[in-house]
Amino acid sequence: MSELTLLLIRFGYLAILWIFVLAAVSVVRADMFGARMPAAAGATKAKKAPKQQPPKRRGAPTHVLVVQGANSGERAELDGRPILIGRGSDAAIRLDDDYVSTRHARIAQSGDQWFVEDLGSTNGTYVGSARISQPTTLTLGAQVRIGKTILELRK
Numbered sequence: 001m002s003e004l005t006l007l008l009i010r011f012g013y014l015a016i017l018w019i020f021v022l023a024a025v026s027v028v029r030a031d032m033f034g035a036r037m038p039a040a041a042g043a044t045k046a047k048k049a050p051k052q053q054p055p056k057r058r059g060a061p062t063h064v065l066v067v068q069g070a071n072s073g074e075r076a077e078l079d080g081r082p083i084l085i086g087r088g089s090d091a092a093i094r095l096d097d098d099y100v101s102t103r104h105a106r107i108a109q110s111g112d113q114w115f116v117e118d119l120g121s122t123n124g125t126y127v128g129s130a131r132i133s134q135p136t137t138l139t140l141g142a143q144v145r146i147g148k149t150i151l152e153l154r155k
């Protein structure tokens with residue numbers, strides 16, 4: 001092989017190696033500090049008056065409860081806002097579980113129904129014994145497993 005070909009192969013190999021190193025650093029940074037959040041649109045503007053929540057219908061769930069795992073007994077009220085679940089500091093339900101991602105799952109309301117959505121976690125989110133890959137409807141008492149932790153919608 002010519003000297004020029006060997007030089008180009010060396011530079012190509014070096015470039016691929018650096019791309020791999022930077023990708024690994026990016027993954028570690030995202031896991032340690034969480035994903036970057038876009039700046040809030042209203043951060044510089046005055047805060048708007050909170051919306052009035054419609055009255056809850058009878059029999060509707062009122063909170064999410066951790067029923068099994070290291071954070072057993074922890075709960076988050078269902079007030080119409082999405083509930084983030086994970087290890088990150090911005091999570092409404094912060095789980096101390098090695099199998100939980102920083103931003104693992106979200107529970108959100110649409111109309112009168114509540115849904116759970118996996119946010120691209122490594123170990124997945126399960127409703128009952130089925131792993132979910134898209135937003136899935138939750139019923140009262142349905143068990144959601146995230147890592148070694150089990151959560152339920154309760155009244």
